[in-house]
Amino acid sequence: MSQLNTLKSSATLVVTGGHLITPVAERFATLSLNGQTIASLSQFEEAEQPGAEVLSADGCYVTPGLIDLQVNGGPECNLWGDPDEAEIINLRKTMAHCGVTSFLPTLITDEIEHLKKNISLLTRLGARVCKATGNCGGQAELLSEALSDSAACGLARMLGLHLEGPFLSREKPGVHPQQWVRQLTKDAVADLVTDAVALITLAPETDPGGESIKFLTERGVCVSVGHSNATLAQAKEAFRCGARLMTHTFNALPPLAHRAPGAVTAALLDPQVFCCVIADGLHVDPAIVELIIKIKGVERTILVTDRAQVGTSNGGLVGSSLLLDQAVRNVVEWEIATFPEAIRMASYNPAIALGVEPYLGLLQSGHAGDLVIWDKQTLCVKQVVLGGKLVAVG
Amino acid sequence: MTAEYEELSLRAANAIAAQLKAKPDSCLGLPSGNSPLGCYKILSKWTESGQIDWSHSRCFALDDYLDAEETKTFASFLHENLYKHINLPLNQRFNPRFVDNYDALIAGAGGLDLTMIGIGRNGHIAFNEPGTLRDSWTHCVWLDETTRKQNANFFGSVEQVPKRAVTMGLETIMSSRKLVLIVAGEHKRTMLKQAMSGVFTPEIPASCLKSHPSLDVLADFPL
Numbered sequence: 001m002s003q004l005n006t007l008k009s010s011a012t013l014v015v016t017g018g019h020l021i022t023p024v025a026e027r028f029a030t031l032s033l034n035g036q037t038i039a040s041l042s043q044f045e046e047a048e049q050p051g052a053e054v055l056s057a058d059g060c061y062v063t064p065g066l067i068d069l070q071v072n073g074g075p076e077c078n079l080w081g082d083p084d085e086a087e088i089i090n091l092r093k094t095m096a097h098c099g100v101t102s103f104l105p106t107l108i109t110d111e112i113e114h115l116k117k118n119i120s121l122l123t124r125l126g127a128r129v130c131k132a133t134g135n136c137g138g139q140a141e142l143l144s145e146a147l148s149d150s151a152a153c154g155l156a157r158m159l160g161l162h163l164e165g166p167f168l169s170r171e172k173p174g175v176h177p178q179q180w181v182r183q184l185t186k187d188a189v190a191d192l193v194t195d196a197v198a199l200i201t202l203a204p205e206t207d208p209g210g211e212s213i214k215f216l217t218e219r220g221v222c223v224s225v226g227h228s229n230a231t232l233a234q235a236k237e238a239f240r241c242g243a244r245l246m247t248h249t250f251n252a253l254p255p256l257a258h259r260a261p262g263a264v265t266a267a268l269l270d271p272q273v274f275c276c277v278i279a280d281g282l283h284v285d286p287a288i289v290e291l292i293i294k295i296k297g298v299e300r301t302i303l304v305t306d307r308a309q310v311g312t313s314n315g316g317l318v319g320s321s322l323l324l325d326q327a328v329r330n331v332v333e334w335e336i337a338t339f340p341e342a343i344r345m346a347s348y349n350p351a352i353a354l355g356v357e358p359y360l361g362l363l364q365s366g367h368a369g370d371l372v373i374w375d376k377q378t379l380c381v382k383q384v385v386l387g388g389k390l391v392a393v394g
Numbered sequence: 395m396t397a398e399y400e401e402l403s404l405r406a407a408n409a410i411a412a413q414l415k416a417k418p419d420s421c422l423g424l425p426s427g428n429s430p431l432g433c434y435k436i437l438s439k440w441t442e443s444g445q446i447d448w449s450h451s452r453c454f455a456l457d458d459y460l461d462a463e464e465t466k467t468f469a470s471f472l473h474e475n476l477y478k479h480i481n482l483p484l485n486q487r488f489n490p491r492f493v494d495n496y497d498a499l500i501a502g503a504g505g506l507d508l509t510m511i512g513i514g515r516n517g518h519i520a521f522n523e524p525g526t527l528r529d530s531w532t533h534c535v536w537l538d539e540t541t542r543k544q545n546a547n548f549f550g551s552v553e554q555v556p557k558r559a560v561t562m563g564l565e566t567i568m569s570s571r572k573l574v575l576i577v578a579g580e581h582k583r584t585m586l587k588q589a590m591s592g593v594f595t596p597e598i599p600a601s602c603l604k605s606h607p608s609l610d611v612l613a614d615f616p617l
Binding site: 025 | 610
């Protein structure tokens with residue numbers, strides 16, 4: 001109790017009048033932050049908080065910060081080339097401004113030494129995995145580790161790396177340079193994957209006995225099936241061995257065919273698997289996004305952007321030009337999800353997939369103070385709070 | 395109907411709709427009286443347009459009069475204003491008048507997930523009048539004179555207002571996982587402030603609410 005009182009009296013920021021999408025419930029309460037974390041969701045606390053900054057959210061939704069599992073960069077940064085520190089900072093700022101308070105910088109198939117160079121660069125610049133694996137720390141420790149990053153400067157957190165390759169199918173490389181696609185073996189994986197890797201996209205069909213997937217999941221790396229030509233049986237086996245996601249469902253995967261159901265069918269049918277989808281209206285038709293949500297439910301669908309420097313700007317699909325707040329607006333505008341459902345698919349679900357939901361992805365006491373304030377009419381991002389600090393939104 | 399009351403009603407309806415969406419077999423505690431009428435109208439509309447499904451939910455009236463003419467009971471009120479407009483099966487509607495051990499029934503159904511409550515001018519919640527024990531469960535009460543006067547309109551005159559009622563206790567209400575308090579009317583502002591200002595006092599039953607871990611207060615005036 002005394003601890004609770006301390007939290008209340010030292011609240012640093014209170015958000016009043018908002019319609020809170022937690023997103024597992026809708027609340028109407030004052031949200032108090034204490035330093036970098038959420039202290040409470042309640043009413044009649046403002047008066048007891050002298051010195052606290054008050055942020056009015058009248059006419060607004062308040063949601064957890066968004067989490068994007070697949071970001072290859074954007075006009076300001078190319079993670080496929082040789083990004084420098086300034087480019088990464090610009091990318092982290094861009095993310096924060098559109099409400100993405102956490103993301104996974106994503107490296108695609110590349111020459112192995114060059115890939116390793118970019119892995120160590122991003123690791124040096126703060127990309128790291130903070131989740132409960134094995135005997136590693138309690139919630140409080142994990143939270144403080146995640147927060148120790150420079151969120152104070154308005155830079156989105158990098159929750160580790162997403163390696164999209166190089167262990168992909170030669171038949172389904174998408175825009176990845178084919179010459180660097182590598183055979184999936186446990187040794188090759190062990191040589192490349194460091195502690196900073198949170199998620200890896202791979203084609204499971206060349207993994208004998210699911211050995212590599214088991215090795216990765218034992219190390220706490222999330223495995224996502226993608227860029228794959230796996231049969232239904234091969235994909236099922238991958239999910240049985242511990243793969244839990246599908247990367248940009250339908251893209252760089254064989255289409256649904258009634259006599260060759262393939263990996264997409266396996267992912268759609270397995271209730272444990274999260275299907276990630278690029279909801280930009282170009283990578284998949286809105287009706288396909290609706291189909292995915294109908295089958296998986298809003299509990300097992302994740303909105304990602306796959307944002308990249310080229311994106312869809314030259315008419316091709318070289319990654320997307322999407323930002324996650326726009327993906328949220330898209331599915332609402334297409335009337336295939338409500339706003340709270342869209343928020344769930346862009347915050348809480350990716351947090352669960354990464355295993356960070358004990359401290360990210362929910363508006364709940366003790367969670368990180370990552371918030372997005374949205375105009376109720378336009379669904380535009382009005383304000384972003386990152387680690388308890390207001391980020392200037394242009 | 396003021397815009398502020400409309401907004402209060404919309405928020406309350408949102409909270410309930412979100413609860414049913416997140417957990418279709420939710421147990422809900424529902425009040426009677428004027429304050430929730432707007433919310434019930436919206437919920438009825440959303441049900442008719444297919445946005446809410448009540449078929450798996452269980453609804454528990456907070457309280458009811460004893461010795462009242464059937465049309466004046468809260469069972470009848472909830473039927474007229476909500477139940478007849480929604481797809482809530484008959485055997486999933488509960489009222490403390492018809493159940494011997496309401497609390498055991500609620501516990502057996504998994505406990506209340508969300509309970510909406512109003513507040514009386516004397517600080518009562520449901521029919522827990524001033525003086526009610528904090529650890530009270532569902533029980534019968536003699537109604538306070540203030541409460542009887544407040545409800546005289548429904549019955550024609552104070553004399554016709556029943557003297558007895560049955561109500562969920564404060565512990566029943568506080569055991570609900572979420573609470574939504576709706577406060578319609580500026581005249582309740584002082585009582586609300588008092589109830590939310592400090593520790594529990596039996597003289598203001600609503601003062602127990604402040605210690606609930608998930609309480610949303612919705613009012614049609616600035617708090």
